[in-house]
Structures are given as C-alpha cells and as structure tokens.
Amino acid sequence: MEWSSWYSIIFNFILMVIACLVVAGIGLLHVAYLTYAERKIIARMQQRLGPNRVGPRGLLQPFADMIKLLGKEDLTPSGVDKPIFWTAPLISLVCAGTGLALIPLWSKFVLSNINVGLLFILALSALSSYGVILSGWGSNSRYAFLGGLRASAQVISYEIAMSLSLLSVVLMAGSLNLQDIVKAQLNTPYKIYIIPQIVAFVVFIISAIAECNRTPFDLPECENELVAGYFVEYAAMKFSIFYLAEYFGMIVMSALAVTCFLGGWAGPFEIPYVPFFWFLVKLYLLLFFYIWVRATLPRYRYDQLMGLGWKVLIPVALANLFVTAVFKLIL
Amino acid sequence: MSPLIEVTKKDVVSETWEEPFYLNMGPQHPSTHGVLRIVLHLEGETIVDCDPIVGYLHRGVEKLGENLNYNQAIILSDRLDYIASVANNTAFALAFEKIFNLKVPRRAQLLRTIVCEMARICNHLLWLATHALDIGAMTVFLYCFRDREWLLNVFEKICGARLTHSYVRVGGVRLDFTSEIIDELYKFTEEFPNRILDYETLIDVNRIWLKRTKGIAVVSAEEAINLGLTGPCLRGSGVPYDVRKFRPYDAYEEVSFIVPTGKNGDTYDRYRVRMEELRQANSIIRQCLDKLPETEGQPVVADNAPDLLIPEKRKSAVALPHPKKGYFFKAKEEDVVPPGEAFASIESPKGELAVYVVSDGSNKPWRLRIRTPSFVHISAIPDLTRGHLIADLVAIIGTLDVVLGDSDR
Numbered sequence: 001m002e003w004s005s006w007y008s009i010i011f012n013f014i015l016m017v018i019a020c021l022v023v024a025g026i027g028l029l030h031v032a033y034l035t036y037a038e039r040k041i042i043a044r045m046q047q048r049l050g051p052n053r054v055g056p057r058g059l060l061q062p063f064a065d066m067i068k069l070l071g072k073e074d075l076t077p078s079g080v081d082k083p084i085f086w087t088a089p090l091i092s093l094v095c096a097g098t099g100l101a102l103i104p105l106w107s108k109f110v111l112s113n114i115n116v117g118l119l120f121i122l123a124l125s126a127l128s129s130y131g132v133i134l135s136g137w138g139s140n141s142r143y144a145f146l147g148g149l150r151a152s153a154q155v156i157s158y159e160i161a162m163s164l165s166l167l168s169v170v171l172m173a174g175s176l177n178l179q180d181i182v183k184a185q186l187n188t189p190y191k192i193y194i195i196p197q198i199v200a201f202v203v204f205i206i207s208a209i210a211e212c213n214r215t216p217f218d219l220p221e222c223e224n225e226l227v228a229g230y231f232v233e234y235a236a237m238k239f240s241i242f243y244l245a246e247y248f249g250m251i252v253m254s255a256l257a258v259t260c261f262l263g264g265w266a267g268p269f270e271i272p273y274v275p276f277f278w279f280l281v282k283l284y285l286l287l288f289f290y291i292w293v294r295a296t297l298p299r300y301r302y303d304q305l306m307g308l309g310w311k312v313l314i315p316v317a318l319a320n321l322f323v324t325a326v327f328k329l330i331l
Numbered sequence: 332m333s334p335l336i337e338v339t340k341k342d343v344v345s346e347t348w349e350e351p352f353y354l355n356m357g358p359q360h361p362s363t364h365g366v367l368r369i370v371l372h373l374e375g376e377t378i379v380d381c382d383p384i385v386g387y388l389h390r391g392v393e394k395l396g397e398n399l400n401y402n403q404a405i406i407l408s409d410r411l412d413y414i415a416s417v418a419n420n421t422a423f424a425l426a427f428e429k430i431f432n433l434k435v436p437r438r439a440q441l442l443r444t445i446v447c448e449m450a451r452i453c454n455h456l457l458w459l460a461t462h463a464l465d466i467g468a469m470t471v472f473l474y475c476f477r478d479r480e481w482l483l484n485v486f487e488k489i490c491g492a493r494l495t496h497s498y499v500r501v502g503g504v505r506l507d508f509t510s511e512i513i514d515e516l517y518k519f520t521e522e523f524p525n526r527i528l529d530y531e532t533l534i535d536v537n538r539i540w541l542k543r544t545k546g547i548a549v550v551s552a553e554e555a556i557n558l559g560l561t562g563p564c565l566r567g568s569g570v571p572y573d574v575r576k577f578r579p580y581d582a583y584e585e586v587s588f589i590v591p592t593g594k595n596g597d598t599y600d601r602y603r604v605r606m607e608e609l610r611q612a613n614s615i616i617r618q619c620l621d622k623l624p625e626t627e628g629q630p631v632v633a634d635n636a637p638d639l640l641i642p643e644k645r646k647s648a649v650a651l652p653h654p655k656k657g658y659f660f661k662a663k664e665e666d667v668v669p670p671g672e673a674f675a676s677i678e679s680p681k682g683e684l685a686v687y688v689v690s691d692g693s694n695k696p697w698r699l700r701i702r703t704p705s706f707v708h709i710s711a712i713p714d715l716t717r718g719h720l721i722a723d724l725v726a727i728i729g730t731l732d733v734v735l736g737d738s739d740r
Contacts, residue, residue: 046473142354146376146721215467216539298539299467301722302376 019111020101027100031247032062038291045295072236077140080233084138089231089238092131092245095124099252104179106265106275117178118170121256122163125211129155131245132213132230139233147229150302154210154217157309162207164317165200168324169193169260182264192263199320201261203313205289208253210309212246214290216297217305254286255279351379354721358387362465362725365735367709369724376720383712388739396699400641401427401501401668404696409495411684411703412737414457415450417443418679420499425580426686427501427696429673433633437582438626439503444582445516445619446489446498447677448612452523453482454680454732455605455612462602462729463534466543471533478526481519488512502636513620520617527609535606544599548715548727551596558711561704562682563604564731568596574678586618598730605732641667641694666692681705681732705737 036051036058043050051058076085102117104110114120129152136148170176172193173184185193194201210217231242258264258279267278300308357368366387372380392411396404405427408419421443428435435443460475483493489512490498490505498505534540550560555568565572573590575583591607593600644664653659670692676685682704691697708731715731716724 046470047477048473295470298543300539301543301720304542
C-alpha cells in the first residue's frame with residue numbers, strides 16, 4: 001500500500017478518536033447537568049430551593065458530587081462474587097453510553113452510520129439488563145437479589161413493547177439506519193412521524209421510562225421497599241457508574257425518540273451555524289418530561305407493572321404495527 | 332448466609348423441600364417509620380408470613396413515670412407519639428385530674444381542644460406525607476411538610492416548643508393564647524381547606540394511587556374490632572367509634588362535628604377517612620376559636636391545681652396535750668393526693684390512647700399504664716399482610732399510621 005493511503009487511514013482514525021472523545025465528553029457533561037437540572041426542577045415543583053451552595057446558583061454541584069464520590073472509600077462487601085460485582089456496573093455504563101454513537105446529531109454528523117443502527121441500539125439496551133441482573137446476583141444481598149429479579153422481568157417485557165413500537169417506524173421509513181429514518185421523515189407531509197405514529201410514540205415513551213427504571217416504573221431500585229434495589233451494596237465510584245448509566249440511558253432513549261418520532265435535527269426554520277439546535281431543543285423537552293413525571297406520579301406495584309406491559313402495551317403496539325403494515329401495503 | 336431456622340436433615344433430603352426465603356426488613360429501613368423490624372417469609376414477592384419485632388425504641392416511659400411526680404410525668408408523654416404530643420399530654424392530664432378531683436376552667440378546655448385538633452392536623456399531614464412517599468409520590472410529601480411547618484410555627488408561638496410541647500398541664504394549660512396566635516389560627520383555618528384540595532388533586536383520582544390503595548389490606552368491621560384497631564383504622568371499616576363522641580372530654584361536647592367512616596375497610600377508605608378528619612379538625616378549631624372571646628380573661632389553670640414541685644408528703648402540726656403542762660406538737664404526715672385509681676382515654680390522632688393511673692397518696696403515681704394505639708396496630712400487621720406483595724407491606728405500615736415511639740414506650 002502507498003504511504004498516502006496509510007496517512008489517510010491514520011488521519012481518519014485520529015479524527016474518529018477525537019470525535020468519539022468529544023461526543024463522550026458532551027454526553028458526560030449532559031449527564032452531570034441533567035442531575036443538576038433534575039434536582040432544580042423537582043425542587044421548583046416541590047416548593048424548595050434545590051442545590052444552591054456550590055458555585056453561583058449551585059451550578060458547580062455536579063462537580064462537587066463527583067469529587068465526593070471519587071473520594072469515598074470503595075467498599076467491596078465480603079461474600080460478594082467479586083468478578084461479577086466489578087463488571088456489572090461497567091456493563092451497565094457501556095451499554096447505556098454506546099448508543100450515543102449511533103444518533104445522528106445533524107445531517108452531516110453521526111459517529112457511526114451503520115445500516116442496522118436501530119437494531120444495534122435495541123441490542124444494547126437489552127444487554128444493559130445484564131448489568132442489573134448480574135449486580136443483583138453478585139451482591140449476595142437479598143434486597144439486591146429481589147431488585148435484580150424485578151429488573152430482569154421488567155426490562156425484558158418492556159423491551160418487546162419498545163421494539164414493536166419502533167418497528168412501525170421502521171416500516172414507514174423502510175430502513176433501520178437512523179440517518180435514513182430522519183430523512184424519510186422529512187419527505188412526509190408533516191415532517192415528523194409523531195403525527196401518524198402517535199400510538200407508537202406513546203408506547204415508546206412509556207417503555208423507555210420503564211427501560212431506564214424511572215418513576216413510576218422504578219421498581220428495581222424502589223427506595224421504599226428494597227432500600228435501593230440492585231445497587232444497594234455498591235459504594236463510591238461503582239455506585240456512581242450505575243448512576244451515570246441511568247442518566248446516559250435517559251439521554252439515549254430521548255435522543256432515539258427525537259430521531260425516530262420527532263424529526264431529528266430538522267426544525268421549522270434553520271438556525272445558522274448551530275445545526276444541532278432543534279435536536280437539542282427536542283431532547284431537552286423530552287428530558288424535562290421525564291423529570292416532570294418523576295415529580296408527579298406514585299409508583300406502580302410489580303404485578304401491576306407487568307400487567308400493564310403484557311396486557312396493554314404489547315397488544316397496542318402489535319395492533320399499531322398491523323395497521324401501519326396494512327396502510328403501507330395499500331398506499 | 333446464616334439460616335434463620337433450623338433445617339432438619341430429613342427436610343433437606345426430601346425432594347419437595349425448598350429453603351424458605353427470609354427477608355429481614357428493618358430496624359434500619361427507610362419505610363418502616365422508625366425502628367420497626369419485620370422478618371418476612373417470602374415466596375417470590377408474595378408474603379407468606381411476617382413477624383413484626385418491636386422494642387428497639389423502648390425507654391421505659393411507664394416505669395420512669397412512676398419515679399416522677401404527676402406534673403413531671405406529663406413531660407414523658409411528649410416522647411410517646413412525638414408527632415402529636417399535646418394529645419398525649421391531654422390523656423395524661425385527664426387521668427391525673429381525676430385523681431386530683433380538679434375541675435378544669437372552660438377557657439383551658441377550649442384551648443386544649445384547639446391544640447389537640449392542631450396536633451391531629453399535624454399528625455395526619457405527616458401521615459399523608461409519609462404514606463404517599465412510601466407509595467412513591469414524592470411531591471405530596473413536601474406539600475404536606477410545608478403546611479405542617481405553618482402549624483409548628485404556631486405551636487412555637489403558643490408554648491415555645493415545636494415538637495415536644497408539654498403545653499397541657501394538670502388542671503389546665505400552661506399559657507394563655509395571645510391575640511397574635513388567634514389571628515394566625517384564623518388565617519390558617521381560612522386557608523387550610525384549599526390546601527386539602529391541593530393534596531386531593533394530586534393523588535385522589537390518580538390511577539396509580541387508586542391501584543395501589545383500593546382493595547389492599549381489607550379489614551371487615553368484625554375483624555377490625557377483634558384486632559383491636561381504633562381510630563381512623565377502625566372507622567375506615569365502617570365502625571363509627573370515636574371517643575370524642577362516646578366519652579366526650581374537654582370541649583368536645585360543645586362543638587359539632589361528624590365522624591367520617593369508610594365502607595370497604597381498605598387502604599383507600601382509611602385514606603379518605605383521614606382526609607375528612609382533616610376538614611373536621613379544621614372546623615373544630617374554628618368553632619373553638621369563635622367561643623374563645625366569651626371566656627376572655629378567665630384563668631387557664633384550676634385554682635387548686637398542684638404546683639410543679641409536689642411535696643412528697645404534706646406535714647401538719649397536731650397538738651397533743653403535754654403530760655405535765657401545755658401542749659407539744661407532733662408532725663403528722665398527710666397524703667398530698669387522694670389515693671385511688673383513674674382511667675382516661677382520648678381520641679388521639681392514631682387511635683384510642685388510654686392512661687390508667689393508681690395513686691397511693693404520695694406525689695408520684697404508684698402505677699402508670701399506657702395503652703397506645705401504635706402497639707396494637709403493629710400487632711395487626713401479620714393478619715393484614717398475608718398474601719400481599721412486599722410493595723403492599725409498605726403501604727400497610729403506612730396506612731396503620733404507626734409511630735415506634737408510641738409503640739415501644
């Protein structure tokens with residue numbers, strides 16, 4: 001091979017690494033300030049102040065939290081299955097965070113533009129349940145064990161509803177590539193898929209909340225019954241990795257909803273030099289919705305949750321898929 | 332993992348035997364309302380059996396009370412149910428007044444009724460807050476605390492304390508209300524019904540709330556009586572028993588209020604009963620406030636009420652004729668308190684709180700016995716939880732409204 005092609009490979013590789021680091025950094029920053037936003041918004045809804053001591057208006061609170069968690073003693077309780085105990089948080093984090101690589105931030109920027117992007121994200125979120133199950137199993141604690149069992153049942157059943165709701169989007173777009181899905185949306189009369197696919201959107205949002213273990217479906221980590229659920233034995237950095245994974249999961253799921261239902265980066269008019277403006281606006285709206293739900297709703301019971309998943313969401317998503325397929329066939 | 336039960340070899344060998352799954356909930360657990368410990372026998376998530384263990388907060392209040400004089404013993408009552416401490420004060424004071432044969436002035440009776448109902452509102456607000464938090468509704472918690480804070484500030488103005496008031500004393504109350512307090516309470520009673528509506532809009536018709544509370548821990552009227560439940564837990568099952576109506580004390584005869592009851596005896600009905608009681612308590616406070624000007628300037632403590640430091644024996648001089656001339660005087664010891672026994676019970680926010688006291692004539696109760704609602708309610712937990720899920724256990728502990736200070740004494 002010639003030297004010039006080697007150069008271009010190395011150049012592309014370095015470019016890729018830099019792009020990855022930038023996206024990961026931005027993602028981490030979003031996670032940090034999502035925790036801050038959550039605390040502030042919920043505080044506002046509950047008539048309190050929220051964090052306001054570290055930095056102006058408490059803006060440096062996420063960093064203070066991070067330093068505190070890093071400085072804590074990394075306890076490993078005796079009797080745990082050490083390899084499993086150590087790998088479980090990493091599995092959670094990697095599976096939750098990798099999804100960011102596939103989301104098209106604007107028409108010319110996506111880290112990995114693969115043709116099975118949607119399938120890959122679904123596979124990742126299915127894999128992330130391993131982090132929960134293994135941590136529940138490896139902790140050698142009864143609370144963690146019950147939390148892990150709940151999580152595995154919940155994640156698996158809601159995975160189905162989520163995939164079915166996304167399948168109808170795939171049917172309409174005719175592609176699994178996320179970039180193509182956005183472009184296909186822009187060719188439709190409404191520019192977004194939420195208008196014909198409102199049912200799928202609702203099913204997707206509900207299952208995404210369940211998938212991220214957020215209120216009202218936060219049974220695996222249900223504070224009031226199982227103390228903290230599957231990560232009850234974790235401390236310091238390992239605990240914060242679970243925390244990171246949860247918020248990464250929220251961001252990826254919201255980004256997926258923006259891509260598949262809300263028209264991705266497209267907006268009513270273009271903002272010069274900020275091509276990802278509309279993407280971020282939609283993303284933040286969805287994240288705000290997550291937080292809003294958390295401040296408002298009580299928690300489902302385990303059997304009621306499974307009932308909702310299997311008896312309501314999956315049939316609705318299936319019917320929606322069927323109707324979409326029929327329309328696709330006729331038109 | 333150490334087994335909680337002895338497993339015989341025969342059991343292990345037999346093919347059908349499975350090791351039971353035990354879960355130890357508490358004493359350090361966020362939703363057992365203090366230091367209640369419950370050992371659960373689970374099958375999956377279903378509770379086969381459970382065993383509540385109390386006593387982690389035992390301070391020996393009854394025995395301590397027997398070593399303090401009557402006025403000092405009232406201070407111990409604050410530490411029973413620390414959420415509604417004036418209600419406990421009142422129960423103690425009523426029993427002691429029967430021993431002392433005291434007649435409480437009318438103004439003091441009205442003031443006691445007002446603070447008792449304030450305590451009821453405080454208690455029910457805290458109950459609603461924690462019950463909703465147990466079920467997962469976080470916002471209700473802070474809304475309730477906001478309004479409880481208001482009442483605690485009023486309490487602070489009344490007697491200087493926010494939680495352990497010791498406001499009621501034998502023969503009346505410690506201090507009179509100032510006009511500032513009365514204005515503040517009028518403002519509160521004006522505003523509070525709107526606040527109740529606030530909470531109800533948050534959870535009353537919320538589908539998840541209904542699913543979590545309807546049909547959970549159903550107690551029939553007969554069962555409730557057999558289990559010894561009192562207060563809102565009993566009334567939720569449809570029994571209209573309320574000490575305030577059956578054996579009225581203080582000024583409850585003068586005020587009009589209804590005793591709300593439920594129909595199905597499930598968690599939702601008990602929730603409705605308590606919400607209705609909040610409204611009734613508000614109206615009782617209002618009625619008493621309206622009556623206060625009639626008694627303006629009257630004393631708030633009975634004239635013959637004992638001083639704070641009651642002497643052990645009263646001594647009086649007895650003149651005996653001297654064998655040679657004149658008299659000599661001999662000290663004769665007399666009882667400071669008439670000997671006898673007394674029983675008083677009140678409708679505390681959690682249920683029926685009863686005090687039984689025996690006096691031997693000295694300045695200290697010879698025997699003090701307290702019947703607290705929380706202790707009886709905890710004993711009802713196994714019967715209510717059998718066959719429910721873990722998530723329901725938390726709701727059931729919440730709906731019984733137990734406080735461990737009250738239970739362990």
